Amino acid sequence: MKAIASDRYGSAENLALRDVDVPRIGAGEVLVEVHAAGVDPGVWIMMTGRPLAVRLASGIRRPRNPVLGRAVAGVVSAVGDGVTRFRPGDEVYGTAESGTFAQFTRARERRLARMPANLTFDQAAAVPISAVTALKAVKDARVRAGQRVLVIGAGGGVGSYAVQLVKQRGALPTGVCGPSKVSLVRSLGAVEVIDYSQREIDSSGVHHHAIIDTAGNRPLSLLRRVITPDGVIALVGGGHAKGAVLGGFGRQMAAPLISPFGRARLAGVTAREHHADLDELTRLLEAGEITPVVGRTYELAEAADAMRYLEEGHATGKIIVSVRR
Template identity: 60%
Template sequence: MKAITRSSYGSADVLELRDVDPPPVADDEVLIEVRAAAVDPGVWIMMTGRPWAVRLASGPRRPRVPILGLDVAGVISRAGARITRFRPGDEVYGTCRSGSFAEFATAREKQLARKPPGISFAGAAVVPVSGVTALQTVRQAGVQSGQRVLITGAGGGVGSFAVQLAKIAGASVTGVCSPAKAELVRSLGADQVIDYTSEEIDRDGPAYDVIVDLAGSRPLPLLRRAAKPRAVIALVGGGHAEGRVMGGFHRLMAAPLISLFMPQKLKGVTSFVRVPELETLTAHIESGAVTPVVGATYPLAEAAEALRDHATSRSAGKIALEIRH
């Protein structure tokens, strides 16, 4: 099969399109004929090996798994002996184990849900990691009807889902984004949009019941100035932030301790893709309440360019790779 591989950490220049053997399929796994995969900050982090803390899991000197990619959408090609929910021919989406930047990938049953029939494979591929992260963030932050919610990075992968899910919860949403993404963010349901190139998030003073800060885009003192005295500030991601060892993840780890010394509640959000959350998102997609945003698509052979596009943040929503068979 064809796959995007790398033998070292680095920029997108380390990626190669190669012919490799399909991954072996364990009894508790399925083999997926990949139709689409997605690019997100986690893929970038695993490619570069930065911050260095990620190498504790992925390999200290070189990546243990040569193929990139976690989000996947495709068709079951083969099911292991212990699989009960799926059979060959089923269309699924979720996360995989062997790397989704390839023609075939393996996944555990608990990592997958049936693909919503009304969307493309590319549309399904951008959902799992970003959609579940947004859903768990909205839940952990306790977003409720009538609250004012601020979401930074509202035009990106997680942000575009967070705007829609906060609206489903009944909140009034202010999205922070670039001018190029403002129309999209409004179309997703945002009641107000802040153009971060001309205004800062504390323009209205301490106005928000919940603030969702994506990828460490705003310093904590600024977030606190925009939050009400008893607000919840949810910190999501941060691997792209400065810091060679921990990136921005130190804020997530320190959040519970910092909360002890401030009236606002600080939450460091970590998320895991599970079937119940995928099925909740499926229901929202099928009802039309949530629309996955595919900002750009690339063929598998142009995965390096897709990663470079991701790094610029010029594409709205999330970038997908489409795999032709």
């Protein structure tokens, strides 16, 4: 099969379209014919091997799995022993084990769900990681109806879902984004939009009941200045942040230790990969309460360009690699 792969850590220049073996599935696993794959900071982390801590799981000197990609939408091609929820021909979405920038991928049954009936494959591939992370962030931030919620990075992959999920819970989202995304963020349901090129989040003096920070480039002291004393600051991502060993994840890992010392509670958001979260999102997607925002779509052979665009750090919504059109 065709796949985008690299045998060493580094930049997108190392990526190449080449022939690799179709992955073999075992008990409890599903072989999926990939139609579309999501591009997210986690893919960049696995491509570069940075921060260095990720190499404990992915391979110290070189990646154990040379094929990139985690989020997938596609059609079940075969099922392993013990798989009861799917059969060949089912349209599914979720996260995979063997790389999704490929024509086929191997996934655990528990990490897949039936694809929402009203989505295309490209739209569905935009859900599994970013929307699941946004859902966890909204829950960790304890968002309730009537609250004011600040979403930083509101025009990106996670942030665009967070704005919609905050609104879906009856809260009042304020989105923070760049000038090119103001109209989008407002259309997603933000009651106010802060263009960070014009003013900072503390310029209005408003205090929020919760903050969902997907950008990771503002100091905690600034975040604490704009939150109520009993509020929650949910820290998401930050994989591109500085720090050779932990990168932006150091702040998330330190959140439980730092939280008691200062205004509001800190929550480091870590999303699980389980079909229960996808099932919950499917209900919202099919009801039209949230919708994926697909920014740019690339062909499989153009995956290196997709990674370069991601690395710029200003993507609108989700980037998708379309494998089978």
